Amino acid sequence: MPRQLWEPGTEGNTMSFKKLVPIFAAIVILQFCAATARAAEPVVQESKEARDARMGWWRDARFGMFIHWGLYAVPAGEWNGKTTYGEWIRTEAEIPLAEYEKFRDQFNPVKFDAQAWVRMAKAAGMKYITITSKHHDGFSLFDSKHTDWDVMSTPFQRDILKELSEACAAEGITLCFYHSIMDWHHSDYLPRRKWEGEQRPVGDADYGRYVEYMKHQLEELTANYGKIGVLWYDGEWEHTWTHERGLDLYNFTRGLDPEIIVNNRVDKGRSGMAGMSAEGSAGDFGTPEQEIPATGLPGKDWETCMTMNNHWGYNAHDKEFKSTQDLIRKLADIASKGGNFLLNVGPMANGEFPPESVQRLQEIGAWMDVNGQSIYGTQASPIAETPWGRCTQKLGANGKTTLYLHVFEWPRKGLLVLPAGLIDPGTYRATLLASPGTPLTIEKGKKDRLHIQLPDTAPDAIDTVLMLAPLP
Ligand code: H79
Numbered sequence: 001m002p003r004q005l006w007e008p009g010t011e012g013n014t015m016s017f018k019k020l021v022p023i024f025a026a027i028v029i030l031q032f033c034a035a036t037a038r039a040a041e042p043v044v045q046e047s048k049e050a051r052d053a054r055m056g057w058w059r060d061a062r063f064g065m066f067i068h069w070g071l072y073a074v075p076a077g078e079w080n081g082k083t084t085y086g087e088w089i090r091t092e093a094e095i096p097l098a099e100y101e102k103f104r105d106q107f108n109p110v111k112f113d114a115q116a117w118v119r120m121a122k123a124a125g126m127k128y129i130t131i132t133s134k135h136h137d138g139f140s141l142f143d144s145k146h147t148d149w150d151v152m153s154t155p156f157q158r159d160i161l162k163e164l165s166e167a168c169a170a171e172g173i174t175l176c177f178y179h180s181i182m183d184w185h186h187s188d189y190l191p192r193r194k195w196e197g198e199q200r201p202v203g204d205a206d207y208g209r210y211v212e213y214m215k216h217q218l219e220e221l222t223a224n225y226g227k228i229g230v231l232w233y234d235g236e237w238e239h240t241w242t243h244e245r246g247l248d249l250y251n252f253t254r255g256l257d258p259e260i261i262v263n264n265r266v267d268k269g270r271s272g273m274a275g276m277s278a279e280g281s282a283g284d285f286g287t288p289e290q291e292i293p294a295t296g297l298p299g300k301d302w303e304t305c306m307t308m309n310n311h312w313g314y315n316a317h318d319k320e321f322k323s324t325q326d327l328i329r330k331l332a333d334i335a336s337k338g339g340n341f342l343l344n345v346g347p348m349a350n351g352e353f354p355p356e357s358v359q360r361l362q363e364i365g366a367w368m369d370v371n372g373q374s375i376y377g378t379q380a381s382p383i384a385e386t387p388w389g390r391c392t393q394k395l396g397a398n399g400k401t402t403l404y405l406h407v408f409e410w411p412r413k414g415l416l417v418l419p420a421g422l423i424d425p426g427t428y429r430a431t432l433l434a435s436p437g438t439p440l441t442i443e444k445g446k447k448d449r450l451h452i453q454l455p456d457t458a459p460d461a462i463d464t465v466l467m468l469a470p471l472p
Helices: 017-037 048-061 097-106 114-123 160-171 194-199 207-223 243-256 324-336 355-374
Strands: 063-067 128-134 174-180 228-234 303-306 340-345 389-395 401-407 415-418 428-432 435-440 442-444 450-453 464-470
Touching (some): 048 228, 114 128, 114 160, 114 355, 128 207, 160 174, 207 228, 303 324, 324 340, 324 389, 324 401, 401 415
Parallel strands (some): 128 174, 303 340
Antiparallel strands (some): 389 401
């Protein structure tokens, strides 16, 4: 049994029944109080300092890679002539379990190279990788003692997560796991899909037993793959998953590693794809999916996860990729609102990243090489988003802030106009991160607005970053 870090232990004790009655009564009353207090109380007792320390690396990182990989890469989005599927293919195409299981015998990604993947993430400027240890189809991408529905039962017979964990450790990238609560394969998971009907009768399925299975897998995932940064749960919306189970799983996960970070889909508090939690729900950060909160979420930790094209899992027909410009501007936009960006890659069945993804990662990396400091360790902008771009900032120990102005739309004649009072021009210096040796003049214009003369044309058409740093 893992330690229960946040609830006092109850020691066994022999007592007469009479003596126990008032204790039972007290427990009932305490439970009632706890239930009514839940709406206002934090789930877990943790000081702000302890929480800040635990969240520190994640807040500084700002940019990570999501990887959706599993048996669904084999059909690559196509079933019976329809080509719109992804990682949901089994349920969307209503593929009987025995049919779907055949993909296990075809999974042989001989071109898989963990080091190459991790180096591509790192070169793109990403600080962590969140990979599907198990998606909704229940297939485990790792060597699990608790099921044969895993990678060791494929022709490949290599523990993908082990190889990734070693490559991540070597490159200084934090490995994180996406683990689905919903499971379309395990015999104890409930409910069944409606369309499965007589194919998969419920029989003596026992959901409690399924949860034990999931916990055993989580023990494997936190014991065998080095230090894990985040456990990213998903598929929490079915009725069998409850708030009580969510709290329990949160505590269980932190019990496996007190420093681990857990997303909010561990519990039931998520409000749709906007992804933020109701008060009193478990989870360390919100998970907007395929969207960026319009004005950020002051005081909350959140991470937008997003696909590069229109699918999470590999779809050979989906060529609708976002442009590099779009992706870089989204990263700056998210950072300016105080969030993290978890950008997805859906590797192919041969083990390689799609070439379109590789190209975008390289181009983002080239931008990050010059401008990374305007993303890492930054906080939300002190000013609202503007037509010309976005702003991020880093608060210094002296209370003075360094501003990074992400210029998307180059101003007319290169004259950038900023609100009065944003900084004291006498105590700041302005430079472009692309040409740090060339200071730019900051002058006061009409109504004390700040005027900064930039070059006539944009050095970087996607996002040129202007740094306003306090003079020493
Ligand atoms: O893993 C990827 C997708 O396969 C998975 N999440 C990303 C990261 C995903 N699962 N489902 N969906 C995405 C869309 C499901 C949306 C809904 Fe709901 C589930 C609609 C109703 C239940 C979420 C929960 C939105 C409203 C409640």
